[in-house]
Amino acid sequence: MTGIAVLGTGRIGRMHAENIAAHPRARLAGVYDIHAPAAAEVAAQLGVPQFDSVEAALASAEVDAVLIASSTATHADLIEQSVAAGKAILCEKPIDLSLDRVNACATKIAGTSLPIMLGFVRRFDSGHAGVRHAIESGRIGELHQVTITSRDPGMAPDAYIEASGGIFRDMTIHDFDMARFILGEEVTEVSATGSRLVDPALMQRCDDYDTVTVVLKTESGKQAIITNSRRAVYGYDQRVEAFGSAGMAISENRTLDQVRLYGAEFTDRAAPLKNFFIDRYADAFAAEIGAFVDAIEQGKPVPVGFEDGRQALLLAEAAILSAAEGRTVAIREIG
Numbered sequence: 001m002t003g004i005a006v007l008g009t010g011r012i013g014r015m016h017a018e019n020i021a022a023h024p025r026a027r028l029a030g031v032y033d034i035h036a037p038a039a040a041e042v043a044a045q046l047g048v049p050q051f052d053s054v055e056a057a058l059a060s061a062e063v064d065a066v067l068i069a070s071s072t073a074t075h076a077d078l079i080e081q082s083v084a085a086g087k088a089i090l091c092e093k094p095i096d097l098s099l100d101r102v103n104a105c106a107t108k109i110a111g112t113s114l115p116i117m118l119g120f121v122r123r124f125d126s127g128h129a130g131v132r133h134a135i136e137s138g139r140i141g142e143l144h145q146v147t148i149t150s151r152d153p154g155m156a157p158d159a160y161i162e163a164s165g166g167i168f169r170d171m172t173i174h175d176f177d178m179a180r181f182i183l184g185e186e187v188t189e190v191s192a193t194g195s196r197l198v199d200p201a202l203m204q205r206c207d208d209y210d211t212v213t214v215v216l217k218t219e220s221g222k223q224a225i226i227t228n229s230r231r232a233v234y235g236y237d238q239r240v241e242a243f244g245s246a247g248m249a250i251s252e253n254r255t256l257d258q259v260r261l262y263g264a265e266f267t268d269r270a271a272p273l274k275n276f277f278i279d280r281y282a283d284a285f286a287a288e289i290g291a292f293v294d295a296i297e298q299g300k301p302v303p304v305g306f307e308d309g310r311q312a313l314l315l316a317e318a319a320i321l322s323a324a325e326g327r328t329v330a331i332r333e334i335g
């Protein structure tokens, strides 16, 4: 049984703690949050120890690995501390909002053989992974285009948006990783555009966008198109489509149930979409823990690692520059 401590028990850390506790090959070794009552509540609910510091968690012989689910600004420091303590890591995205800080962290942990996995959970969604599998198994021929639609059900609170680092680093980062996953090769060019259509005043204040479209291109000419909105009134819109020389593969939205109704005045009426990322990707979050435990126990490579986190941030930086300057940006410009 792999003992995993959760660092940061907010919205997502609490869910990860529950998933670890429920996993047959993992043991929740304890929880820590800088805001002690948050950790106390999870520790009491799941019957596990509450650590009183990061250092105490990392010093515990019961802890083989850590799941970093604290605020983004703490991730790079906690990765460095955890590597120094010899613990395997599953870190929530993004590694950091600054590419320089991510690069400094990469230098500091270079050469470690510890598993370091990034929480790009969508790779573990059976639908999205099925699209990748269809490509790998030749079912759609040669891949030409990928279309990723990712729209949040509603605007996050102002304070969240203000601290998010902007839509490309905060939200599109998942889609940059999904594009790399589905394309199966590195992106060389990025063209992005952004608009302020949902909450223009807030976006103006934050120098951010709420509505963006990004076009990515690889060396061989494969294309990916990403569309994001901070608000879709019909729910959490998450679709991935791959188009190739011999066909197409689509990962569709998830509705609250699988029933389709037909009547005299309507056809194919479905329940609303799942509205919250924790519900929509519940299976994927559980599978992510399984993949992490496999990497630790079986010495397998992590399916998505630190460099994937760095590459996604590179694409975000390229998109920010592209949208600001209204031109296509080559990834080599970002470095």
Ligand SMILES: NC(=O)c1ccc[n+]([C@@H]2O[C@H](COP(=O)([O-])OP(=O)(O)OC[C@H]3O[C@@H](n4cnc5c(N)ncnc54)[C@H](O)[C@@H]3O)[C@@H](O)[C@H]2O)c1
Binding pocket: 007, 008, 009, 010, 011, 012, 013, 032, 033, 034, 035, 038, 069, 070, 071, 072, 074, 092, 093, 094, 119, 120, 121, 277
């Ligand atoms: N994979 C995904 O789909 C996904 C979704 C949401 C959030 N996230 C990421 O997860 C992270 C947490 O997001 P959230 O929505 O749970 O935020 P949150 O604000 O609800 O929780 C963050 C928690 O971290 C704690 N914390 C802050 N500094 C700490 C430190 N030094 N040590 C320990 N705990 C500390 C806070 O007290 C808080 O309880 C963010 O990096 C976010 O980008 C990923």
